[in-house]
Amino acid sequence: MRDILPAEASYWKKLYREAEQLSEDYGYERIETPVLEETALYVRGVGKQTDIVEKEMYSFDTAGGEHVSLRPEGTAPIMRSYIHHGMLNRPQPVKLWYWSPMFRHDRPQSGRYREFWQFGCESLGDDDPVLDAQMAFLAWKTLKNAGVESVVQINSIGTLESRANYKNALVAYFRTKRHKLSEDDKKRLVKNPLRLLDSKEPEMQELKAEAPQIMDWLDEDSKAHFMQVLEYLDEAGVSYQLDPYLVRGLDYYTMTVFEVTPVSDNADVAKLALGGGGRYDGLAELLGSGRPVPACGFALGIERVVTRMKEAMPDLGAPEKRDVFVAQLGEQGRKKAFAIFEELRGSGIRAAEALSKKAIKAQMEIANKMGAKWAVIIGQKEVLDGTAIVRDMDAGTQEIVDARKVVQEIKKKLGKE
Structure with a gap:
């Protein structure tokens, strides 16, 4: 937990203004969901075997016997709100944005806290690849407008079917390397093999280089969808790199996934994700909608972005001059x-x-x-x-x-x- 002091508030203010302006210019409307939700929402939506649900959520029972959790991420509650309030009957896509606190019992890292803030956009009800590209663009452009140069790391993890076939190939490969895996990665191999590609264990980096790449397992529709996303990013002048091992850490993603990393001469800084997102066409059904709702979105970690803003604009925190x-x-x-x-x-x-x-x-x-x-x-x-x-x-x-x-x-x- 931490305080946001006046010397830092000017950075938060600038980032908020840029986020608000860009979101509303692109037709996104502000939404705010409850800080407390039923724990089952995140178990179903984020994934029972993810680190968020297994290790990081702040969950407790109320006096009335309800099992609730502090909000660890923004997408599942927004999809819950979309379903609950009948937004399926509005003109699609429904475009929403938020600036909200999240809570995770996470390992302390640079720019990451147990109470942290996110800015994000979600587009619900349309599967057009232009919306995937728009999400990556909005994340990249928000950072650029806030004075932070970044690169979009992007991949496609395909449909549930193509991903299942890839998962089998991945498991077969890592079983032959099981003796080199950490205890956590051995658990991931059994519970959620794709999360091996998201592992930060040092020995995993070398193993990943020889692992099967998901692009080789994508169906033709997934490949066509991804190529259109990249073409839109090319047209918009977005700086991006293909990352065949990028999977993201949440179970609800399908097709396009991306992260946004800072441009930096410091190799460690350049690896830090300032945010990420992608498409999650299967999330609505996981939450009991009874019908699929194609959707995509992204979120930026405010604290991490502000750290980069301080480096790029050290004078912004100086007291504001008065007339x-x-x-x-x-x-x-x-x-x-x-x-x-x-x-x-x-x-x-x-x-x-x-x-x-x-x-x-x-x-x-x-x-x-x-x-x-x-x-x-x-x-x-x-x-x-x-x-x-x-x-x-x-x-x-x-x-x-x-x-x-x-x-x-x-x-x-x-x-x-």
Whole structure:
């Protein structure tokens, strides 16, 4: 668990604004699902034998006897909401986006916490490959707009049928290497062989290089679908690399899968996934919809992205400069400054104040630290005269103006009239 302090908040704010703008430009609507859901939702949707369900979920029984879990990921609850609220009857695809906290009892890693945030988009109700490409594009473009250069690592894992045939070939290969596998990977070989390709064990990297590749086992429809996805990415100028061993860690994926990694000279940093996604046409039926719902989506890990943003834009966390500082002297001056500050703010002027400070010197020091170009100063005399002092903070010169025209004068000096 961690705090998001003011020095970091500017990065979160920029990333949120870029995510919101891009999502809404592409027709995605905001959705928020409950933090607490029935545990069965994730067992059915994410997969009983995944690390998330087996090791990482925060699950407990309520006083009423319900077995619930803190939300570990965003896709299964969104599909549950789609089914529950009859969104199948809306024009398809239904396009949704979210910015939400998730919870996993995970091993501490760079940029990963047990409470973490994700931004994601989901398109439900359409199987066109252009939507797979749009998901990869939106993930890549969000990062680019936030100042982070990235590469899309992409693969296809085909239909359930072609994947079953590939799984048999994979099991046959790794059985001959079983003596080289870690205890965790031996369990994966029995329970979920595809997860071997997602293993981070050092010895697995060498073994994977000789393993069968799923592209050799794809049916013709899956190959055609994937080629169309790549053609759309080419047309959009997305930087991508084919990764024949990419499978992702959730059971609901079919066809296209991808991850987004940062461009970095540091080999370890370049391997860190900032997010990922893909197609999950079988998820709705796993959740009891009674009919298939083609769908695809992605999610970015906010904390990991923010870490990369800090490297790319170290000055973004500096205090934001203000156009004008409102200073005051005496109780009557403070009351008038209170009102003038709101007039300036309401007129779209970036103003600052330190109304709790009484000494004018201390206030001017704060104004300088905030980089204010102008100061509006109001004391007892100015209140009686109905005036205000406007000071040029760079030149040190000042003039007296009508208090009723302070906003107008400041706008003129800022060139905002």
